[in-house]
Amino acid sequence: MPRAERVFKTQAIILRRHEYGEADRILTLLTPDHGKLRAIAKGARKLTSRMSGHLELYSRVALLIARGSDLHVVSQAEQLEAFLPLRDDLLRGAYAHYLAELTDRLSEDEETHSPFFALLNAGLGWLCEPEADLALAARYFELRLLRASGFEPSLFECAVGQEALSARDQFFSAAEGGVICPEHARGRSAQPLSLTALKVLRHMARHEYEAVRPLRLTAALHAELERILSGYLQHLLEQRLKSAEFIRELRLRLL
Ligand SMILES: [Zn+2]
Numbered sequence: 001m002p003r004a005e006r007v008f009k010t011q012a013i014i015l016r017r018h019e020y021g022e023a024d025r026i027l028t029l030l031t032p033d034h035g036k037l038r039a040i041a042k043g044a045r046k047l048t049s050r051m052s053g054h055l056e057l058y059s060r061v062a063l064l065i066a067r068g069s070d071l072h073v074v075s076q077a078e079q080l081e082a083f084l085p086l087r088d089d090l091l092r093g094a095y096a097h098y099l100a101e102l103t104d105r106l107s108e109d110e111e112t113h114s115p116f117f118a119l120l121n122a123g124l125g126w127l128c129e130p131e132a133d134l135a136l137a138a139r140y141f142e143l144r145l146l147r148a149s150g151f152e153p154s155l156f157e158c159a160v161g162q163e164a165l166s167a168r169d170q171f172f173s174a175a176e177g178g179v180i181c182p183e184h185a186r187g188r189s190a191q192p193l194s195l196t197a198l199k200v201l202r203h204m205a206r207h208e209y210e211a212v213r214p215l216r217l218t219a220a221l222h223a224e225l226e227r228i229l230s231g232y233l234q235h236l237l238e239q240r241l242k243s244a245e246f247i248r249e250l251r252l253r254l255l
Contacts, residue, residue, distance in 0.1 A: 012031045012061055015030050035111035035114045040072070058087075058096045059082050060081040095127050102141075135225075136213075153177060155202050165179060170182065170185075171185035172191050172232070174236075175189060
């Protein structure tokens, strides 16, 4: 079997970083072609290090990485996109943290093609725009992330009966994977979903961000969309964590 190259170049977005030992940092990186990676940047916290200043949280960097059996090693780093407003503005930074954490939890280690890299890069850019509606950008990001992970909610047909949804208030069921009609909502756990919120969700599902950016939503509508999308993601992540835990338990029993 051909051996993977010992040293490789890659772009990466820094999802997480923590201090390690006297002067090192351990980074969680999202890359386009190697999925999620963990790597150590030795001496990165020393002021004299050529890497210091190039490894900021949520920035996009070009890296030279040496493969390790346990942890990879960053041997060169160059910043490509700083996304400065994410560090200068507390609220933008908090949203960046949310986007990075969601992506982190849905990403696989070392996968050959990550659908999330380009999306996160775009999402961090939206958060940096001077007039950004941060909540709107976050909802759009969530919807695109759901699509990229194969969990896009059903927005045009009832997720239970598959019939076309008529123009009226509906319900949303995380367990059924999308919008369900009032008839099929009876006896099922589902949240009310207004027709206006459904229209916004459909608009976001059908269009690029350029066509979503100009939307001006009321605070009530923002709250409704956040409740629906974040609730759905939370439901999926809990399922996922449960299944991961189940696999771990099974492995232990099979040992
Ligand atoms: Zn139905």
